[in-house]
Amino acid sequence: MTDAADPLAREIRGPSPQQMLKSRALSHKGLIFGMSVVVLLVLVALLAPVLAPHDPYEQSLMTRMVPPVFMGGTWEHPLGTDHLGRDYLSRLIYGARVSLMIGAIAALISGVIGTAMGVAAGYFGGKVDAFVMFLINVRLAMPVVLVALAVVAILGGSLTVVICVLGLLLWDRFAVVMRASTLQISRRDYIAAAQVIGASTPRILLTEIMPNVVNNLIVIVTLEMAHAILLEAALSFLGLGVQPPTPSWGLMVSEGKNMMLFEPWLVLIPGVVLFVLVLAINLMGDGLRDVTAPEGRS
Amino acid sequence: MLGTTTRSTLLAATLMASVAMPVMADKASGTLNVAFTKELENVDSYFNSSREGVVLQRAVWDGLIYRDPETNEYVGNLATSWEWIDDTTLEFKLREGVTFHNGEAFSADDVVYTVNFVANEENGAKTQRNVNWMKSAEKIDDYTVRIHLKDKFPAAIEFLSGPVSMYPDEYYAEAGPSGMGLKPVGTGPYKVVEVVPGQHFVLEANESYHDSPKGQPELARIDIRTIPDVNTQMAELFSGTLDLIWQVPADQANKLAQMDQFTVANESTMRVGYLQMDAAGRSGESPFTNKLVRQAVNHAINRQELVDALLQGSSKVVYTPCFPSQFGCVQDVTEYEYDPEKSKALLAEAGYPDGFSIDFYAYRDRQYAEAIASYLNAVGIETNFNMLQYSALRELNMKGEVPVSFQTWGSYSINDASAMVSQFFKHGALDSTRDDEVLEWLDVADSSTDPDTRLEYYTKALKKITEEAYWAPMFTYNTNYVFKTEVSYTPTADEVLRFVDMSWN
Numbered sequence: 001m002t003d004a005a006d007p008l009a010r011e012i013r014g015p016s017p018q019q020m021l022k023s024r025a026l027s028h029k030g031l032i033f034g035m036s037v038v039v040l041l042v043l044v045a046l047l048a049p050v051l052a053p054h055d056p057y058e059q060s061l062m063t064r065m066v067p068p069v070f071m072g073g074t075w076e077h078p079l080g081t082d083h084l085g086r087d088y089l090s091r092l093i094y095g096a097r098v099s100l101m102i103g104a105i106a107a108l109i110s111g112v113i114g115t116a117m118g119v120a121a122g123y124f125g126g127k128v129d130a131f132v133m134f135l136i137n138v139r140l141a142m143p144v145v146l147v148a149l150a151v152v153a154i155l156g157g158s159l160t161v162v163i164c165v166l167g168l169l170l171w172d173r174f175a176v177v178m179r180a181s182t183l184q185i186s187r188r189d190y191i192a193a194a195q196v197i198g199a200s201t202p203r204i205l206l207t208e209i210m211p212n213v214v215n216n217l218i219v220i221v222t223l224e225m226a227h228a229i230l231l232e233a234a235l236s237f238l239g240l241g242v243q244p245p246t247p248s249w250g251l252m253v254s255e256g257k258n259m260m261l262f263e264p265w266l267v268l269i270p271g272v273v274l275f276v277l278v279l280a281i282n283l284m285g286d287g288l289r290d291v292t293a294p295e296g297r298s
Numbered sequence: 299m300l301g302t303t304t305r306s307t308l309l310a311a312t313l314m315a316s317v318a319m320p321v322m323a324d325k326a327s328g329t330l331n332v333a334f335t336k337e338l339e340n341v342d343s344y345f346n347s348s349r350e351g352v353v354l355q356r357a358v359w360d361g362l363i364y365r366d367p368e369t370n371e372y373v374g375n376l377a378t379s380w381e382w383i384d385d386t387t388l389e390f391k392l393r394e395g396v397t398f399h400n401g402e403a404f405s406a407d408d409v410v411y412t413v414n415f416v417a418n419e420e421n422g423a424k425t426q427r428n429v430n431w432m433k434s435a436e437k438i439d440d441y442t443v444r445i446h447l448k449d450k451f452p453a454a455i456e457f458l459s460g461p462v463s464m465y466p467d468e469y470y471a472e473a474g475p476s477g478m479g480l481k482p483v484g485t486g487p488y489k490v491v492e493v494v495p496g497q498h499f500v501l502e503a504n505e506s507y508h509d510s511p512k513g514q515p516e517l518a519r520i521d522i523r524t525i526p527d528v529n530t531q532m533a534e535l536f537s538g539t540l541d542l543i544w545q546v547p548a549d550q551a552n553k554l555a556q557m558d559q560f561t562v563a564n565e566s567t568m569r570v571g572y573l574q575m576d577a578a579g580r581s582g583e584s585p586f587t588n589k590l591v592r593q594a595v596n597h598a599i600n601r602q603e604l605v606d607a608l609l610q611g612s613s614k615v616v617y618t619p620c621f622p623s624q625f626g627c628v629q630d631v632t633e634y635e636y637d638p639e640k641s642k643a644l645l646a647e648a649g650y651p652d653g654f655s656i657d658f659y660a661y662r663d664r665q666y667a668e669a670i671a672s673y674l675n676a677v678g679i680e681t682n683f684n685m686l687q688y689s690a691l692r693e694l695n696m697k698g699e700v701p702v703s704f705q706t707w708g709s710y711s712i713n714d715a716s717a718m719v720s721q722f723f724k725h726g727a728l729d730s731t732r733d734d735e736v737l738e739w740l741d742v743a744d745s746s747t748d749p750d751t752r753l754e755y756y757t758k759a760l761k762k763i764t765e766e767a768y769w770a771p772m773f774t775y776n777t778n779y780v781f782k783t784e785v786s787y788t789p790t791a792d793e794v795l796r797f798v799d800m801s802w803n
Contacts, residue, residue, distance in 0.1 A: 059672040061600075061607035065549070083549075084669050085607075156684060243683040244668045245675065255665075261529050262553045 024291040031287020037280035045096040052090035053078070056247050060085035068265055079269055083255055088266075091247040092273060098248045099229050099277065102163055106228035107221050109167025114174020115217060119205060121175070122182025132175065139172045148231060152240040162241050166228045174220050181213040215292035222285025226278045233274055249274045325784050325802040328518035331540045332795075333525045337496035340479035343463060344416050344423040349545075352461075352711070353795045356512075357501060357520075359463035359484035362390055362409070363455060364511045367790035370713065372455055373511045376404065376464055376485065380455075385747065386433075386447040388454060394441055396508045398466040399489040406437040411467035413445055421475075427721075428461040428710065452747050453714045460712065487515040487798040497524050501797065516801040535560070535780065542781040544795055548610040551778035562780050564611035567793040568621040569708040569775035570718065571666065573599075577768050578732040580698030585656065590648035592767035595702075596634035597641040598677040599670060601772050608666055611776035618760055619719055619769050623791075626715035626743065626756030631764040641677040653678020659703035660684070661691045667704045670772070696727040706775065711792040715756050716744050723763065731768040 025031055044051060054077075061084065067073040068080040068088065079088040121132035151165050185191065186209065194204050233250030235241030242248040244255075249270040256266025334350045343355035364375040374380070377390040396404035413435035416423045423429050431451040436444045447454060469483050482490045487507045492500035499522040503515035525531050525540075528550060534540040535554075546554070546562075555562040573595060575586035585591045601615040617634065620627035645653060658674070658681035660667035671681040681702075686694070694700050709717035720743075722728055723736050736759045743755035763769065779789045787800040 057672070057675065059669060059676075061603045061669060064607055083665055084672065156682075158682070239664075239685055244664075245672055245683070258528060258547065259549055261532055262550065 021291060025287070028287045028291055030283040031291065034280040034283030034285075034287055037276060038284055041096050041277055041280075042100060044093055045100050048093045048097055052087075052093045054087035054090045056086060056090040056094040057245050058086060065259065065263055065266070067263070068269070071265060080265065082252070082266065083259070088252075088269060091252060092249070092270065095247040095249045095252065095270070096273075096277075098159070098242060098246060099232065099274070102159070102166065102232045103225040103229040103281075105163050106166035106170060106232075107225040109164075110169070110171035110224060110228075111174055111217070111221055113168070114171030114220075115178050117171070118175040118178025118180075119182045119209060119213070122179040123186050123201075123205060123209065125183075125186075129179070132179065136172055136175050139169075142169075144169050144231065145234065148235060149238070149240055152235060157235070157240050157243050159242055159246065162232055162235060166231055170224050170228060173224060174217070177216050177220050178213060181216050182209055185209055185212050215289065218292070219285045219289040222281050222288065226281040226285075229274070229281070230278055330517050330520050330542060330785065330797070330800065332520060332522045332542045333531045333534070333540050334522055335524075335526055335528070335531075335545055337524050337526075338499075339496065340475065341482045341490065341493060341499070342475045342478040343461070344425075344429070345475045345479065347425050349708075349793060354482075354490075354499065355461070355463055356486070356794055357488040357797050358482050358486045358490055359465070360486050360510060360512070361459055361463045362392075363459040365456070365459040366511065367792055367794075367796075372459055375459075375510055375512070376409075383444065385450050388445045388447070388458075389438070390443050390445070392441040392443060393508065396485055397506065398469070398483050398485055399504060400466065400469060400483045402466045402468055402483075404464070404466075404485055405440050406443040408464055408467045409443045409445075410435040410437050411470065412465045413462075415465075415470065416462075425461070425710070428457060431457065432462075450745050450747055452752070453712065453716060456712055456714060461710065487512055488520065498522070512796075512798050515798050517797060520797050535782075541785055542779070542787075544777060544779045544789075546778040546780050548608065548776075548778065551780060552610070554780050559783055560780050561783050561785070561787075562778060563787070563789050564776055564778050565789040565791050565793070566612040566614070567708065567775045567777050567791070568624070568711050568713075569706050569793070570616055570619070570621055570771060571663075571704070571706045571773050571775065572619060573670065573770035573772065574695075574700070574703050574705045574722075574730050575769065576698070576701045576730050577766070578698075578730055580730065581701045584701050585648070585650065585654050586701060588648045589766060590644045591650070592770075593634065594641040594644035594648065594677065595674065595679070596767050596770045597637045597644065598679070599673045599770060599772060600636040602636070604666065604669060605773050608669060609773055609776060611778065613776045614774050616771045616774055617764060619722065619763055619771050620715045620760070621709060621718065621774060624709065624713050624715045624717065625749075626719075626753055626760075628753070628757045628760055630757075631760050632767075633764075634767070634770075638673075638677050645678060650678070653680060655680040655682065656701050657682045657684060659686060659691055659694070659700050661686055661688045661704075662706065663704075670704055692728075695730075698730070700730075708775075708793070711794065715760075716740075719756065719759060719763075720744050723759065723768075731763075731766075733762065733766070733768070736762055 063081055064083055064085045066077050066081045069075060069078050073080050077087050079092065082088055082091065117132045121129040147169060148165050152161060155161050191204065191208055194208050232241055236248045236250030237254040239254065242251060244251060252270040253267050260267050336348055336350055338346055338348060338350045340346050341354055343351055343359065360375050362375060362377040363372050365372055376393055376396065378393050380388055380390045383389050392406060398404060413432055415421055416429045417432040417434060419426065419430065431447055431454065433446045433448045436446065438444060464485065466483055470478060480493055487504055488501040489504050490499060491502050501520040503518050507514055528547065531540060531543045532550060535543055551562050554560050575592055575595065576584040577586050577592060579587040605613045605615055616622065618627055618629060618631055622629055656679060658671050664685055671683055674681055691703065707718050720740050723731060724740055725732055725737055739755045739759040743752045746752050777793050781787060784803050785800060786803045
């Protein structure tokens with residue numbers, strides 16, 4: 001705590017819970033780093049048409065694989081060009097859109113499914129719980145990558161298919177964590193009190209339970225978002241995800257792979273960006289948990 | 299502490315692994331190490347359809363006739379002379395004193411057995427087109443044999459000098475195709491001493507090779523391994539565990555050419571890359587049934603740029619659905635220059651002012667396919683890109699469910715237009731155009747033995763095909779061979795790696 005040196009003053013002024021949260025957040029390095037990188041990349045994705053120096057789809061076979069500026073290239077193409085002469089920086093910028101969109105929407109879909117199942121199982125218990133546990137077990141028995149590969153191979157790769165497949169596959173962790181958190185809270189006195197004064201079940205779920213499990217939810221959302229982004233990259237790398245000419249970081253790694261020995265930057269640049277994004281999202285998730293979780297307030 | 303131990307163990311393991319690597323191959327050891335990219339399903343040349351199979355076939359077996367790859371002249375190999383008895387009968391005088399690798403003597407019985415076995419469709423030779431023109435073989439005496447054809451077939455000599463090679467009758471009867479695949483026995487310049495199916499083949503020079511036009515083998519031993527990844531192949535080439543790789547992509551070959559320890563040789567191949575369009579409308583409501591759309595596609599592609607930037611080497615722009623050197627493949631046809639504006643105007647005239655969206659398929663050379671799709675995107679034809687395995691795409695194509703696809707055809711290195719045009723424009727399952735007139739002309743050209751008539755009818759067919767823009771033929775392929783400078787080899791234009799022509803410098 002920054003002002004821990006003067007506990008007396010703090011006690012007199014009595015900072016509000018929001019102020020305390022803010023100060024905890026600002027002193028958490030991982031959270032600050034993760035959050036800034038994610039916000040930056042979201043801005044880049046949103047402003048892609050303004051930021052990108054070239055059209056990411058414009059092919060120019062006569063200027064293929066121009067090296068980036070730091071390897072002897074020119075500022076015409078700061079990060080060089082790919083195997084079809086398309087500007088690498090522009091493709092990277094538009095690729096951020098694909099990655100973030102897939103991550104966000106897939107996490108949203110699986111979040112809605114998983115939370116609904118988990119909260120219902122935790123609150124109602126009994127047969128509902130047994131049924132949800134059964135579904136979770138069935139889901140856990142299937143390896144995500146294998147199922148995703150099979151489904152994409154059958155339906156054909158496209159942005160929509162990849163988003164739906166990932167969204168429908170990644171809800172297990174939401175369900176497990178939400179069920180456990182709800183189970184703890186639903187035995188609390190304030191829930192019993194709400195039941196006694198005759199509050200309706202939806203009201204209890206939304207205003208009594210959800211606010212108390214939401215910090216766990218945020219952590220899972222970030223984890224699953226990072227997971228979805230990595231899976232998209234893996235699928236695209238294998239040629240079963242987003243299809244060309246759509247720029248996707250996984251696809252860029254895959255396209256650069258053949259020239260890896262002579263032009264390693266073709267693989268390194270999208271690889272590093274992917275690594276940084278996933279790391280940032282995970283740091284952000286960890287940080288959020290640290291500052292919001294009650295037991296983390298040491 | 300634990301970390302350090304693990305690390306040093308790992309290091310030790312890595313060191314051991316590098317020490318345990320196979321002995322460096324070089325001139326001194328007499329072994330040439332070669333990499334194949336694809337797995338070969340069966341060494342028996344009648345039971346595989348891959349380039350790698352052709353390479354082994356030429357090394358292990360001999361045909362009755364040999365075509366000199368330089369002069370394209372036909373000379374006798376296992377036969378010393380031949381003559382046409384009538385339009386459908388060929389008589390051969392066989393070479394005497396030839397023995398198979400297992401000691402069995404070569405005679406008319408071997409020819410009769412081999413031909414009768416492979417020509418029988420029930421035995422399931424993989425590429426039927428290579429053998430199904432033969433009806434049977436008949437022994438006249440020990441060293442005279444006749445081959446009977448089903449029908450007139452002008453390309454018979456070409457096929458006998460290529461895919462039709464002679465097997466030992468007693469051994470083949472006993473071992474069959476699977477036994478032959480595991481322990482191949484032929485008369486060729488190299489004998490197979492080790493086969494790990496699909497993975498590893500070791501050949502040794504045949505010391506008692508007959509006086510064949512192929513020449514005598516100079517390299518004592520050839521070690522072939524299957525390494526699917528190009529980067530791994532190059533890494534092994536650098537580290538010295540490989541001496542020769544081939545089918546190297548142009549970009550990598552350029553880089554390797556800049557290093558002075560390797561020779562990079564480039565040769566054209568008969569493979570032609572083209573866009574196939576569903577002109578017959580088999581895939582339902584297809585925009586390609588409209589000639590204007592097909593012409594627009596032809597004008598949208600910058601063939602010269604594809605050749606200059608991507609294929610490079612000795613590749614050339616083509617407008618014909620066949621390879622220019624093939625007999626009958628006249629080049630005096632409608633050519634479509636690169637003109638995206640004209641292409642857009644044609645699309646607008648055809649009723650697609652804003653273009654349309656279509657499923658685009660490809661099975662190899664993803665980079666080329668992407669570049670081609672990008673040209674189509676530029677004139678307003680939006681492509682849903684689909685990359686499939688060859689067999690999967692072929693099946694879809696046979697069902698007529700492919701609106702447009704990037705295809706290639708290598709004609710089995712047969713120097714005759716029938717090997718490509720007649721394969722795709724005679725209303726077969728792979729014909730996406732179904733033009734009756736073209737069928738009629740090709741029937742005449744294919745069955746005539748008079749070269750002038752053949753030429754006349756191929757010309758007619760090719761002119762109509764290009765005028766109607768049924769396909770968009772684009773370019774011919776080339777192959778890069780990369781080998782250590784201590785290896786001496788001059789590749790030939792038929793994309794066959796000939797070990798017998800290699801020597802140490």
